[in-house]
Amino acid sequence: MNESEATSELLRLRREKLAAWRSRGVDPFGHAFPGTQPIEKILEDFTEGREARLAGRLLSIREMGKSIFAHVQDANSKIQVYANVQSVGERFADLKLLDLGDIVGIDGECFRTKTGEKTVRIRSFVLLSKSLRPLPSKWHGLHDVEARYRQRYLDLIMNPEVREVFRKRIRIVREIRRFLEERGFLEVETPMMQPVPGGAAATPFSTFHEALGIPLYLRIAPELYLKRLLVGGFEKIFELNRNFRNEGISRKHNPEFTMLEAYWAYADYSRMAELLESLICHLARTVCGTLRLPSPGGGFPPIDLTPPWPRKRFADCLREATGTDWFALSPGERRKRAGALGVELHPEAEDIDVTRHTFEKLVEARTAGPLFVTHLPTELVPLARQNRDDASVVDVFELIIGGQEIAPGYSELNDPIVQRERLEHQAGQERQKIDEEFLTAIEYGMPPAGGIGMGIDRLTMLMAGKDSIREVILFPLLRPKETL
Incomplete structure (x- = not known):
């Protein structure tokens, strides 16, 4: 048989x-x-x-x-x-x-x-x-990894450690709310369907509203609506939100994912870094019982979250990684240097993309952290405030832990004139992608503010010692079974 x-x-x-x-x-x-x-x-x-x-x-x-x-x-x-x-x-x-x-x-x-x-x-x-189907007699994770994700209910029945991962995720979200609310932040909700996708450079999912006869987009980020609330007088706000990006799937990316975004009027990126450091240390102590987290894989040792966490400028990170003053090179020299160091680049990649991919490959992917990388090039972060002393960079950080970005933080740009210039430059000829309602809002005056965006899925990976985002999402997006 x-x-x-x-x-x-x-x-x-x-x-x-x-x-x-x-x-x-x-x-x-x-x-x-x-x-x-x-x-x-x-x-x-x-x-x-x-x-x-x-x-x-x-x-x-x-x-x-x-x-x-x-x-x-x-x-x-x-x-x-x-x-x-x-x-x-x-x-x-x-x-x-x-x-x-x-x-x-x-x-x-x-x-x-x-x-x-x-x-x-x-x-x-x-x-x-009555169970009409037999439970699997053996459920070896690595051997049945696709089946585990596709039939998560069986995975949860058979593997107690899997249930514990998702209980940990639930506790993380609960503690984030508690931590921020105790510090005076208010939880808000913003639209998941938007007439203009904004707040990040990403490809949206599109839909159509029949009654209004208009195209809409699943949000790629809540940022531009949250900043409207800063204009309206809310000074400390956060949202735990679902975002959708019509892009590739990898061990770090799922098209549907969960983010924390928080904004604090009259603060700046440095204050937000302190807040984020305190939040993550609180989560580690409360959820994991220790500041020493298991190895995230990729050859990294266990992660020690003991504060304070170091900060290093973006240009210094690239100088150490490439062995040269990266921004003193011409665009052609940067592309050549990146190629020599094993960074794969699309033939039509623009200079700023060469810089981004080189950083991701040679710095981010190799950094155990925690490390705040600060003062990124202005072109990389069009929604952040320009540094007063160096117009080529903005006052931001990227928090790297375990070889991946966990959260960026900004001193938010509140100059509507400069904001329009940056968004138009980012959009190129696609002017319809500029959110005019957002620009109108900040023309009424948005207070200086700090903001952070933290990926809940990646944070859970870190806390649970997992190296794939599919291990921390109950129902990750999969190719239909009949197409396999």
């Missing part, structure tokens, strides 16, 4: 058991089962003879003559359960109709086996949901 035939046979047997339950007058997709105790709590407060009421999924069943041992798992823990003819009477035969994966409700009492294992002796049970 081949694998397909074996699977078909297992499915047939489960359907037969489904019919058997119904023939006994049992609804195999049962009813509510209130009053359950978390298994974790039962184990913590375990006392022999104590009553227990629990519900969960059967992960193992061992029939031993006139007794049955099994393990039941709920959201956080699992426990052994036991039954024999004396404990459940005539319903003992019904236990033999249960399969791995079935969800059951159990009433019983606590006792310890001869080996000392904490166990619940079943007095009564109810089938709450």
Whole structure:
């Protein structure tokens, strides 16, 4: 019997058991089962003879003559359960109709086996949901990586460590809110569908609103709307937002991702760096219990977040990485030098793209961090304030940890005239991509402000010691199975 035939046979047997339950007058997709105790709590407060009421999924069943041992798992823990003819009477035969994966409700009492294992002796049970498909007998992550992402529900059932990653992500988001709210920041919401995609240089997803008869775009960033709120008088705001960029997929990129953006009126990029450092250290202590995080892979050692974190200018980073004064070179010399150092460049890449890719390849990808890289070229960051002493750079930072950018931070540009010039230069001939409503808003006066944008997915990768963004997104975007 081949694998397909074996699977078909297992499915047939489960359907037969489904019919058997119904023939006994049992609804195999049962009813509510209130009053359950978390298994974790039962184990913590375990006392022999104590009553227990629990519900969960059967992960193992061992029939031993006139007794049955099994393990039941709920959201956080699992426990052994036991039954024999004396404990459940005539319903003992019904236990033999249960399969791995079935969800059951159990009433019983606590006792310890001869080996000392904490166990619940079943007095009564109810089938709450019949599993019509068998659970995978083996679920080796690396061997079934595509299946794990595609069938995340099975991944969560079979791999407790995967559930822990997503609990960690949930705690990270909760603690971000708590941290910022305690410092006077207000959480706001801005549109996810926008008439003009702005706030970043990225390709948007487009849609169309039938009633209004207008094209719309899923947002690539909330920045321009959040700055409207600064104009309106909100001084400390943040948004935990979903962004969408119609671009490639990699271990660091998913087309749909989560960001924190925060703005603080009358602050600057340096103040935002201090805020971000405090926030990430707080998250590490609270969520991970330590400032020393596991290796993010890529040959990096464990990451030590002990503050203060160093700061280094962008030009100095490139000088060290390329062995030359990068910005003293001509555009042609920069391209030639980048190629000699193994940086792959598109033949039509502009000079600023040569600089960006060289930095990403030779500095960002090789920096364990944490490191604040400051004073980036003006052309790279059109929404940031120009440095007072050096017009070629802007007052910004990029926080690098584990070989990837975790968060940029700006002294925000609030000069509407300069802002228009920069956006027009960035848009080139595509004037329709300029958000005129945003420019009108800041002409009314936007206070000087600092801003940060932090990728929640990448931060979770760091905190969980994962080297792929798909490991920290419950349902990452995948190619349709039929096209594989």
